Amino acid sequence: GSLAARVSGDRRWPYLGYHVWDRMTGIAARFQTERPYALAIEIFNPNDRIVELVLQISVDRSRMLPRREEHKLPLPFYETLRIPSGHFSQIIPGEKFAPIASSGLPFEIAIEPLQEDTHLVFLTLDLIAQPKKIDEQKLGQDLPVKCVIFDLDETLWKGTLVEGDVQLKSGIAHLFEVLDHKGILISVVSKNDPAAAEEQLRAFGLNQYVLKSQVGWRPKSEGVKAIADQLNIGTDALLLIDDSPFERAEVERAVTGVRTLSEKALDDLLDDPRLAGAATSESKERRRLYKEAETRKEASTSFDGNYDDFLRSCEIRLTIRTNELRDTERIQELVQRTNQLNFSGHKYSNREVALLLDDPTLVRHVIECSDRYGSYGVVGFCLTRLEGKVLRIEDLMLSCRVQGKQIERALLSHLTNSNGHMLDAVEIAFHQTKRNGPANAVLDDLGFEPTTNEVRRITMTPGMFDTDIVTIEYHQPGPTGDLA
Known part of the structure; x- marks a missing residue:
């Protein structure tokens, strides 16, 4: 090509090699299985x-x-x-x-x-x-991991704490940082003295990443269950890393769905597809959100008054807006990972999500929440359509972080008021699963009655969903993006 360009003066000749190579790789791709x-x-x-x-x-x-x-x-x-x-x-x-x-x-x-x-x-x-290493591990259980629980002695560090000095294993600090960045929670379960273990984690700079650690002398299965309960996630979303085959077997026997790995897996842990995590702003802030939830819980315990009064003191603000391109990943995360407040019980694939976002017959609502303790980020996604004088909620997913805060009532207040006072009824698609009992309880509390074909229905009366606990803002679609 270069020689022909010098002879002919045509500058297109040097691109000949590129085009030939591109054609060859295109042909080879047809045989790629x-x-x-x-x-x-x-x-x-x-x-x-x-x-x-x-x-x-x-x-x-x-x-x-x-x-x-x-x-x-x-x-x-x-x-x-x-x-x-x-x-x-x-x-x-x-x-x-x-x-x-x-x-x-x-x-x-x-x-x-x-x-x-x-x-x-x-x-x-x-x-x-x-990678061949992944093949050899035979990772049969491929459900995403939401929390990795680490043992301490001979797992995170070399040595036994009660016997003297210990040394942090190479790469652990980086591992914690990356898992945290992916939105994967980190906890600890260990048979050790709690104060000594906390002091050593702080000395290694790891304590900032650890949530709900369970250090003591009881069976590790009890600690693992306590972590799941306090983080409000299923035990099938947990992964335990422990150097002891006995401890791994004890946890696997007593805790349904938990996955375990030996300490030898630490070097390749970030290659595990179950730890892919997410790249949304909410996932990267997940540890902070749990810390803020702890602050709210402590404030609720010490509050002098009833629960509704406490919620009013929190100054909860709900922003409801139409979806934007930047919301796509968070919407995918919500519709694929939400369990407890998943009203339809359906888990959408990325393709199904893309089709929903392009469906002109559906109105899409992205739900953000904050209070005086901080921002929850995007906590929900709702799909609605108007059929005559009936508002039909085709799907609703809400993060468990806002459970029990009257967010559902506030959302319904906005949806019904934005359609005027011309509605006869509201219907919501609801399919009972093993894990969405809280969604069922919400509908019962709001007064929705079962009908047929997995639909709950309520007859409208003026102001039935009004609330003085949550302040609602609506992000008006349009070039100005003003709040209404």
Whole structure:
């Protein structure tokens, strides 16, 4: 190509090698049967601020045959990356963009900065194959892990605390930092003296990451159950790391659904797909949200008055708005991970979420909450449609962080008032599951009656959902984005 360019004077010739290579890789891709295991991203941010990027993986329509039907194409995958100052690395699991990668169609990866004048150094941006180490581990239980519980002696550190000095194992501080960044909670269960263990964790700088630790001399299964109860998550969302086969067996026998690994798994723990976590702003702030919840609980215990008076003192503010592109990942997280306040009981795939967000017959409501103790972030997602004089709630998911705070009543107050006083009834799709008992209790408390086809219904009367406990703000869609 270069030689032909010099002879002919045509500058297009040097691109010949590129086009030949592109054609060859395209042909080879047709015979590729194994989809990528993940997308690896490694970036250095020389700025002194966080830089936000939008990652998009989508079918390359420019390289497709024109007869391909558009509605059969896999939907694009989006994820927002928040790049802190310094070094950043992340693995995007292949399952997140599997419909595109396994479609056999050409696809492209695009990254767009949300801020102007952005300077970043990309060290790695590449698709990777299935690691052999993961194959050998035979990770059968693939449910996402919400909390990792660590033993202490000979697991986090070398040595036994009651016998003298201990030494933190290499990489533990980085492991805690990354898990915390992913929104995965960290706790500790250990047979040790509680005060000595807390002092040692503080000396190693790890205590800031640990929630609801259970250190003492009772069976570890009891400690694991207590952590699940206090964090209000299912035991099937827990992973225990312990060097003792006896302790792992005792916990597995006594605690339903819990997963366990030996301390030998620590080096490769961040490669475990169950610990993919999430990249939403709420997930990265999850530890802070739990800390604020502890403050609220302590305030509630010491409050002199009834519970409703305490809620009024919290100055709860609810913001309801239409969804925006930046909400997509958080909506996906809510509809896939919510259990207790999941009214339909349905878990949507990313494709189903994309279809919902494009459905013109549905009205979408993103729900944010805050109070005088701090922000809860985006805590809910609601889908509604108006059928004559009946408001139908097709789906409603709320984070358990706002359970018992009259958020459901405030939402219904907004939904019914925004449609005037012309409604005859409100219906909500409800499917009973093993884990959404709290949602059932909410509907009973509000007065919804069972009908047919898994629908609850209530006949409207003026002001029936009014509340003086929650202040409601509505984010009016439009170019101004004013609050109404």
